[in-house]
Amino acid sequence: MRILEKLKPLEAEGIREVLESLYRKYLSLRKVAEELRERGIRIRPKDLVIVFECLNIPREKCGHRSALLRALGGTDRAREILQELYRRLGSVAAVYKVLKGDYIPENVKEIVEKYNLKPIKCSYITVYYIMRRTGLISPISGKFLRIIFLLGGREKAKKIIEKLYSEVKILENGSIRYPNLRDIAKKLQEIIGDKVKVTSNDIREIMKELGIARRQPAQQVPLKPFRGSRPEMFYIWGLCFGDARLQLYLNSVRVDARGTLPTILCFYEAFKEYIPETSKPPYRRIKGNEYEFSHSFDHKSFSFLLWSPEKAFEEVRSREDLVALLAGLIDSEGSINFQIREREYLWKGEKKISLTFDSFIEITNCDLEMLRGLRSLLARFGIKSSIPPSRTGFGCWRLRICRRKILLEIIPLLLKYVKHKEKRMRLKELYGIIKQLSSMRREERKEFLRRLLRKS
Numbered sequence: 001m002r003i004l005e006k007l008k009p010l011e012a013e014g015i016r017e018v019l020e021s022l023y024r025k026y027l028s029l030r031k032v033a034e035e036l037r038e039r040g041i042r043i044r045p046k047d048l049v050i051v052f053e054c055l056n057i058p059r060e061k062c063g064h065r066s067a068l069l070r071a072l073g074g075t076d077r078a079r080e081i082l083q084e085l086y087r088r089l090g091s092v093a094a095v096y097k098v099l100k101g102d103y104i105p106e107n108v109k110e111i112v113e114k115y116n117l118k119p120i121k122c123s124y125i126t127v128y129y130i131m132r133r134t135g136l137i138s139p140i141s142g143k144f145l146r147i148i149f150l151l152g153g154r155e156k157a158k159k160i161i162e163k164l165y166s167e168v169k170i171l172e173n174g175s176i177r178y179p180n181l182r183d184i185a186k187k188l189q190e191i192i193g194d195k196v197k198v199t200s201n202d203i204r205e206i207m208k209e210l211g212i213a214r215r216q217p218a219q220q221v222p223l224k225p226f227r228g229s230r231p232e233m234f235y236i237w238g239l240c241f242g243d244a245r246l247q248l249y250l251n252s253v254r255v256d257a258r259g260t261l262p263t264i265l266c267f268y269e270a271f272k273e274y275i276p277e278t279s280k281p282p283y284r285r286i287k288g289n290e291y292e293f294s295h296s297f298d299h300k301s302f303s304f305l306l307w308s309p310e311k312a313f314e315e316v317r318s319r320e321d322l323v324a325l326l327a328g329l330i331d332s333e334g335s336i337n338f339q340i341r342e343r344e345y346l347w348k349g350e351k352k353i354s355l356t357f358d359s360f361i362e363i364t365n366c367d368l369e370m371l372r373g374l375r376s377l378l379a380r381f382g383i384k385s386s387i388p389p390s391r392t393g394f395g396c397w398r399l400r401i402c403r404r405k406i407l408l409e410i411i412p413l414l415l416k417y418v419k420h421k422e423k424r425m426r427l428k429e430l431y432g433i434i435k436q437l438s439s440m441r442r443e444e445r446k447e448f449l450r451r452l453l454r455k456s
Contacts, residue, residue, distance in 0.1 A: 003043070003047045003050060003051055003248075004051065004054070006041055006042070006043050006047075007019075007036075007041060007043070007051070009039070009040070009041060010041070015055070016055050016057065019032065019048075019051070019052070019055070019057055020057055022035055022036075023052075023057065023059070024074075026070075027069055027070045027074075029045040029048045029049065029052075029059075030045045032045075032048060033045045033048060050248055050249065054248070067121075067122070068099075068120060068122045068126050068127070068130060069130065071118075071120045071122075072120075075134065077115075078130065078134065079134040079135075079136070081111070081115050081117070082095060082127075082130070082131050082134065082136055083136055084108075084111050085098055085099075085108055085111060086131065086136055086137070088105075088107050088108050088111065089105070089107075089108060092124070092127060092128050092131060092137065093124065095127060095131070096122070096124045096127045096128075098112065098117075099117070099119075099120050099122060099127060100119060100120065100121070100122065101118075101119025101120075143196065143202065144202060144205055144206050144209065146195075146196055147188070147192065147196055147198060147202060147206060148206065148209075148210075150192040150195060150196065151188070151191065151192065154210060157206070157210060158210045158211075158212060160188075160191070161184065161188075161203070161206065161207060161210065161212055162212055164179060164183075164184045164187050164188075165178075165179065165184060165207075165212065167179060168222050169183065178215065178222060180200075181200035181203045181204055182200045184200075184203050185198045185199055185200050185202065185203050188203070215251075222276070223251070223252060223274075223296065223297060223298040224273070224274045224297075224298065225298045225300070225301035226274065226297070226298065226301035226302050226304075227301075228273070230317075230318075230320075230321055230324075231320050231321055231323075231324035231417065232270075232324065233304055233324075234312070234315075234316065234321050234322075234324040234325035234328065235270065235324040235325065235327055235328040235417050236270050236271070236304075236305070236328065237304055237305065237307060237312050237325065237328060238324070238325045238326065238327065238328020238329040238330075238331075238332065239266060239267065239270055239328035239329075239331055239332050240255060240257075240305055240328075240332075241309070241312075241328075241329070241332070241370075242328070242329055242331075242332025242333035242365070243257045243258070243259055243263065243267075243332040243333065244256060244257040244267070244293075244332075245257070246305055246306060248299070248306065249296070249299070251298075251299050252296040252297060252298065252299050253296065253297050253298075253299055253302050253303070253305055253306065254294065254295070254296045254297075255267070255271070255293070255294070255295060255296075255297065255305070256292070256293070256294045257292070257293045257294075258286070258290060258291070258292050258293075259290070259291065259332075260289055260290070260291065261285075261289070261291050262420050262421050262422055263291075263331065263332065263420065264283045264291040264292070264293045265283075265419070265421075266331045266332070266419040266420050267283070267293040268281060268282070268283055268293065269419045270328075270419065271295060271297070274297055274298075275295060282294055282295040309367070309369070309370040309373050309374070310373060312325065313373050313374070313376075313377045316377060319381050319413070320413070322377065322378070322381050322383075323410060323413040323414055323416075323417065324417045326363075326378075326410075326414065327414050327416075327417035327418045327419075328417070329363050329365075329374075330361065330363065330414065330418055330420070330423060331418055331419055331420045331423065333363055333364050333365055334361060334362060334363045334364075334423065335361075335362050335364070335423075336361055336423055336426035336427055336430055337358075337359065337360055337361075337362055338357065338358065338359035338360075338426075338429075338430050338433065339357075339358055340355055340356070340357055340358075340449050340452055340453045341355070341356045341357075341358055342354075342355055342453065343356065355446060355449040355450065355453065357433070357434075357437060357449055359402070359404070359407065359430055359433075359434060360400045360401060360402040360407075361400070361401045361407070362398050362399065362400050362401075363398070363399045364392060364396045364397070364398050365396060365397060365399075366395065366396050366397070367397075368387075368397045371387055371397050371398075371399045372387065374399060375387060375399060378401070383401065383406055383410065384401075384403055384406065385399055385400060385401045385402075386399070386400050386402070387399050387400075388400065404434050404437070404438065407430070407431070407434055408431070408434060408435065408438065411427050411430065411431040412431070414427060415427055415428065415431075433452070436448065
């Protein structure tokens with residue numbers, strides 16, 4: 001993950017430990033980002049949100065009110081102090097005066113001494129919102145109570161709003177979206193009539209009061225979880241490792257890929273089941289023969305996309321898993337090569353011509369360690385492969401599977417998973433040739449290769 005690479009200088013001290021200590025100190029991601037910048041690490045606060053999510057570092061939901069929470073010792077201690085003060089005093093204004101040190105009644109002096117409270121510079125609105133967020137006071141007003149009453153009470157209102165919030169709507173262009181608060185307000189207005197005017201702000205407050213969790217603002221499209229088989233999972237991993245760029249968000253993983261249309265169609269076919277049916281295909285032509293695929297998928301069930309090669313190879317448990325992974329790599333970065341090599345030589349003073357059929361499946365990648373790991377994985381299942389010492393013109397390394405016996409075994413299995421139209425045709429053609437060659441005698445092979453050479 002590219003964001004974590006920025007934090008590599010902290011590995012000696014421990015990335016998680018450093019970030020936790022800085023956050024406990026400031027209770028602000030902006031302040032943490034500023035502190036890291038002083039250490040020569042440039043990272044944005046919104047990137048830190050993703051890092052904290054990945055490393056399971058808990059965060060306070062305090063925002064710009066972190067100064068008061070920090071002074072009170074964090075959310076849990078703040079809730080305990082404010083609860084005791086509110087029980088004794090009965091109003092937010094009185095609690096605010098105690099925290100600021102303006103007026104401390106006799107009945108709360110023991111609480112002040114117990115928690116060693118010093119005067120804190122804060123505003124009334126900050127105290128009010130912290131008490132409201134920690135559940136010590138309810139924001140519910142008469143209007144909200146009336147809406148809940150008209151919907152049939154708390155339980156019925158909660159069921160209605162949850163149902164409306166989880167439904168999907170089809171837009172005019174055919175795409176699918178979750179309803180927003182404005183959509184829910186319109187639906188509720190239809191249910192209760194003109195007795196009360198319902199706004200999106202009313203829905204927001206009622207959802208808080210009824211304990212209905214809201215989605216992230218960016219999550220507008222329903223994300224379908226991955227329900228495929230293990231071979232399908234390994235195929236998708238191999239396809240994405242080769243050609244795709246992955247971006248991790250709080251609830252989703254976005255897959256971006258560029259390539260020719262046959263390659264991009266492999267992505268579409270692999271992910272088709274998890275893309276809303278009524279929306280437009282998530283790929284488009286950029287320029288010339290170059291196309292782009294882009295779509296977001298459920299973070300939890302598609303977390304295997306973020307596996308390192310070592311983790312993916314470790315998870316391979318059967319030959320079927322291995323072939324599916326290999327098919328994904330072939331569709332993204334592989335090639336099917338075969339040719340008849342013609343060579344002249346002298347035998348007893350007479351010029352002769354020898355014909356040799358060269359064939360191999362090749363996977364190209366800049367990551368040499370990944371190819372070495374793949375070679376070891378193939379060897380584990382009895383498939384011999386090699387990595388030539390020379391690189392390609394683009395500085396990439398190549399892994400080749402050359403032996404005809406092995407090709408005869410794995411090509412039928414590969415054809416179950418390979419989706420690239422041209423590569424499927426090449427595999428079928430190669431399989432047909434080597435199958436015929438394997439059952440021919442020497443002279444028959446020579447004649448067969450001559451016919452093929454003439455055709456080409």
